[in-house]
Amino acid sequence: MDLTANLPPQLVDIVIDLTKKIISEYGPVVAKKLWEQAQQVKIQRPSFAIKGDLVDREPTIRSIKAALNARDNTRVIYLCGSGGAGKTRLLEEAKKVAASKPPIRWAGIFDLYHTDLHNTFYLQSAIIESLNPGRQYFADYWEKRELFERKRGDGVFTSSSDAAVQSEIATLNQLFIDALNQFTSRHRVVLAFDTLENIGEELDVIQQVFKLETVKGSLSARQWLLDLCRDAKNTVILLAGRPNVELKSDLERINTIDMGRVESISVEGLTQSDTSDLLTVYTRNVPRPIAKLLSQNAINIWQATKGLPVHVALTVELILQTPDFLKEGQNNDLELERKVVRAFFDSEKPDRRHLFFLALARKGLTPDLLNYLERRWSKEECVKRLTDVENLTLIKKRHGESDLFLHDALYEMFDEFAPYSREEKNYWYQRLREYYQNSNKEEQLQWEKSIVNILYYDLRCDCLQAFYRNFTRWSEIAIKGYEIELDSQLRNEIFIYLRSNHKNDINSDAMNAVFNQDNAIRWVKRLNRRSQYKQAIEVAEILFAFDTNKRFLNDHLPVMDLSENDKNILEPIISTAPPIFWASLLTYYGEALTYLTKQSESQIETVLTKAIDELNDLSFDRQHDWLRDRLLGYTHDRLGYLARVNGHYKNASEYYHQALQFYKDAEILDEYAFTQNNLAFVLALLGDVVGAKAAAEDALTKRLELGQRYPIALSYNTRGLIRALENSGSLDGQRDCELALSIFEEINTPRGIGLACNALGFILRKRGEGWTLGQCTPEQAKQWYIKAEEYFERAKEIFKDGEKIRLWEALNELGCLNRDWACLLKSLQDEEGSRIKFKQAKGFQEQALVLAQESNMRFQQVDTLDDVVELSLNLGDFEQARQKLEECRALIPPEFNLTAARNEPNRGEIYWFSLAKIQMREGMMRIWRARQNTPRDILQVADGIRCLLNSFMYFSLYSEQQVFLEKRAQEIAATLKTSEIPGELVGDTFRQIIEEHGFNLSILRSALSKEYNYEKFS
Structure with a gap:
């Protein structure tokens, strides 16, 4: 429109x-x-x-009066007419009529010319402020609304599904209607809404083509107004706008439910x-x-x-x-038209200059802004000039504010006839933009108003530059933070620009296509956020079909059919898309594939790597600097995530490091901190405790600066786990995770609570292991095990219908916990208690294994099977342990072997760690079996020694961190020593391994030398 x-x-x-x-x-x-x-x-x-x-509006006024007099009934009047027909004037007259009927409460005219009213929260707030400033009737609504705002401010929604957030919004919308109806049970109310044409269009082109539904609970003003017209009681709702057939039809459809509720009145000349x-x-x-x-x-x-x-x-x-100029006898009609209009807005005449600024300042003119634009006038004179024109026919003033606006007819006359050059107007648009750039933005609402106004004026200077420089960045911030109101304002500014009289602006022809291309990317992202990964993939693959350069990487055809009409709509939009569009699409397509667990890792990596290649080709494209850095950061982060969940920890750390630099360049602190926090945990797993602690502290510092409590709690949780991995007996890690849990509980975020419970359960289990080394008493260990069980059970309940990997963690840890608990009870001669705990351990491990198998989590299968082996050894079932060990080994890809590692040591892979543990288990089993023979089977012992020493080579392939390797070497040496293996036999095997594999085993040699006083280790 x-x-x-x-x-x-x-x-x-x-x-x-x-x-x-x-x-x-x-x-x-x-x-x-x-x-x-x-x-x-x-x-x-x-x-x-x-x-x-x-003049001549008596029939319309009679209809308004009749609606006001229809006590206990809701009446909706839709005043529909062209610009300048006097619709706003009729709303003002309705106010006078309502004022003459004291029981009626007039709420004000809510002018949808202003994009901040294009969402329900702002509309609801404005109505409440006008009708019931004390909020007595709206107390329940406002309490829930403030809770929603706190959760959003704390970053809670970053861990929530779109569906969960939309459900909360839908609940708030219903609470508002309920509260309004409670108020109208005592007072008849009039609500007036002007400039409805600004919210007339609801579905974008991409949404229409792919038939993508808007989820119930959006902040769409259009749908909310329709719901209000249908559900409000004892209310008169006045709507005014230019002709919109669809909106008129939707309003009149309400009459099929409640006959006579809606009346459409055409306001003619x-x-x-x-x-x-x-x-x-x-x-x-x-x-x-x-x-x-x-x-x-x-x-x-x-x-x-x-x-x-x-x-x-x-x-x-x-x-x-x-x-x-007319008295001078000029007769050129076109020139005369321009001079007439120029004279009216004459920026050179003192009595007209403020009209010129009113014509330009379409986001409202205040005395302060007028003073900024015209320094020759004092602030007092600016106040007087605007006060003088405030109550005139062609001036509008926003309800409750001081900003003044011209009537649309004057804006239109200025745009069509005013003979000001583009350079002159752009100069003033830049001045207006600068005013808002320099304005106070300490409060959220002030900041939002400023950036929306900056975007408005920037679009009129250079729309494409404004789109990429401002809209893309601010909209991304709004979407991430679930600042849905801000996102809707920004998007509506683009819609309004596209429908305005700026067809000849710089780059205006390309703007419509760019906006629709952006909508396409947003829908793929939005479907990802809704966890509708299959549909996101389908939409992306159809879009790839329009790529003339064939970036689409799969050989199968898109699964969704399009009509010829839809193809004809999409083709000119998508086929002309610039490289940044395809790089964006590859990024979010790759993300969707990442979360659809049935996709191969190599396929996903290929897609994301292709996205990076596309983005790197744009290194000299200054227009997309920020978006390019943002996408490169996100793509590397997704590759880091993909590598991490598949056990490629070294690769994950490298991807995370690369992502950090791009986020730093783009000044995206929240995602920088998110990636840094993930990097910290990966480094801890690799044994780089120093690096992990530094990364965790950096992430925590950034998050404390941002002030969102949910991410802050995540950082405390990560730091706690790192501290526990460094020193399992320390209280520091436990305290961090307890602090995280208290924050998660205070802001009521189930996912955070589940994460903290898994972490605390793990820490307490590890602390409980100290009884075997005399670091705590058996009774202390038992109390920690009881508490750990409570935490794991709580996490299990939270994640039972959510993240599979978190549920697996809880189940697997419950298996390990009950195994350790059984061993403790066995040492205390509590055979029955020990038997029960061993049985529970087996049950949890079976559940964890099934879950890992069903969810295609290979490494998690390996990890659980390794724990099953340990449980079997604790129970003395060597045959079961051997069988599970073989199942464990069979799951590890064949390329993970020492022979291949000598040529291409693919370091930092979790499977090296798994193989190291398998070797240790196998070594212990061989030594224990040899003990059962009399005399000892020396060959069996030698094989056991070899397995234990080999494990160190696998550990060294997993991590190059000296502290980590020293700890593992000491563990191997201590195991050999306590197994009463002679030093000479260990030394001979050690020499053979060096000759066979050529690994640097100096750290292992040092550990063995401390345990054995034997020259072959010197």
Whole structure:
């Protein structure tokens, strides 16, 4: 829908014609005196007619009065008419009528010209503030709304599904309606909404083509208004806007449920007779010769203005301007049109300059802004100038605020006829943008208003630059933080620009396609956030089909069929998309594949790597600097995630490191901290405790600066786990995770609670292991095990229908916990208690293994099977242990072997760690079996020694961290020593391994030397 005015050129033509007639009829001298008299009148009465009595609107007023008098019934009146027909004036008159009926509460006119009212929260707040500032009736709604705001401010929604957030919004919308109806049970209420055309379109092109539904619980003002019209009780709802067939149809459909509830009234131009009457009203104080001439030409004015009251007023005002250029005898009609309009908005004349600024400042003009634009005027003079024009016909003022606006007709006349150059207007748009850039943004609402206004003026300087420089960045921030109101405002500013009279602006032709391309990317992202990964993949693959460079990487055809019409809609939009679009699409397509667990890792990696290649090719594209860095950061982060969940920890750390630099360049602190936190945990797993602690502290510092409590708690949880991995007996890690849990509980985020419970259960289990080394008493260990069990059970309940890997962690840890607990009870001669705990351990391990198998989590299968082996050994079931060990080994890809590792040591892979543990288990089993033979089976012992020593080579392939390797070497040496293996036998095997594999085993040699005083280790 085009929001431009279609201001009739005849209007300016009739002004020129009538002005010429005045000069012709009275002569230049008399005409000049008449205009001077008019100017003297206008000194008393500022420009524009004072708002006076309505003309010929009695039928509409009667309908409004009837609606007001229909006690206990809701009535909706939709005033539909073209720009300048007087719809806003009718709403103002309705206010007067309502004021004459004291029991009725008038809430104000909510003008949807302002994009901040394009979402339900702001509309609801504005209505509450007007009707019930004390909020007594809206207490429950406001309590839940404040909770919603706190959760959003704390970053809780970053861990929530879109569906969960939308459900909360839907609940708030219903609470508002319930509270409003409670209020209207005591008071009849009038709600008026103006400029409905600004919210007329709901579905974007991509949404229409792919038939993607808007989830219930959005903050769409259009749908909310329809719901309000249907559900509100004892309320009069006045709606005013330019013609919109779909909206009219949706409103009138309510009558099928409640007959007579909605009435649509077409607000037409005045009749010829009424136009003449209105001219009389507007020319009461005009010199009689001019008034007489206008009256005599009423029919011409009526024809030129189509009887639209605002255009009639505008015609009178233009004629009263003393157009000196006409007296000079100029006859070029096009030039005259421009001069008429220029004279009206003359930026060089002191009495007109503020009108020029009002025409430019479409986000409202305040005395402070006027003073910024015109430094020659004091603040007091700026206040006076705007106060003088506040109550005039062609001026609008926003309810409850000081900002002034021109009527649309004047904006339209300025855009169509004002002969100001692009350079001149751009200069002022830049000044307006600078004003908001320099304005106070300490409070959230002030910041939001500033960036929306900056975007508005920036679009009119260079729309594509504004789109990539401001819209893309701010919209991304809004979406991530679930600042849905801000996102809707930003998007509506783009919609309004596209439907405005800026067709000849720089890059305006390309803007529509770019916006629709952006919508396509957003829908793939939105489907990912809804966990609708299959549909996200389908949409992306169809879009790839339009790529002339064939970036689409799969050989199968898209699974969704499109009609020829839909193909014809998409083809010109998508086929012309720039490289940044395809890089974006590859990124979010790859993300969808990542979460769809049945996809191969190599396929996903290929897609994300292709995205990086595309982005690297844009290194000299300055227009997309920020978006490029943002996408490179995100793509590397996703590759880090993919590597981490598949056990490629070294690769994950490298990807995370790369992502950090891009996030730093783009100044995206929240995602920088997120990636840094993930990096910290990966480094801890690799044994780099120093690096892990530094990364965790950096992430925590950044998150404390941002102030969102959910991410802060995540950092405390990560730091606690790192501290526990460094020293399992320390309280520091436990305290961090307890702090995290308390924050998660306070902000009521189940996922966070589950993560903290898994962490605390793990830490307490590890602390409990200290009884075997005399670091704690068996009774202390038992108390920690009891508490750990409570934590794991709580996490299990939270994740039972959620993240599979977190549920696996809880189940697997419950298996390990019950195994350790059984061993403790066995040492205390509690055979029955030990038997029960061993049985529970086996049950949890079986559940964990099934879950890992069903969810295609290979490493997790390996990890659980390794724990099953340990449990079997504890139970003395060597055959079961051997069998599970073989199953474990079979799951590890064949390329993970020492022979291959000598040529290409693919370090940092979790499977090296798994193989190291398998070797240790196998070594212990061989040694234990040898003990059962009398005399000992020396070959079996030698094989066991070899397995234990080999495990160190696998550990060294997993991590190169000296502290980690020293700890593992000491563990191996201590195991050999406590197994009473002779040093000479260990030394011979050690020498053979060095000769066979050529690994650097100096750390293992040092550990063995400390345990054995034997020359072959020296």
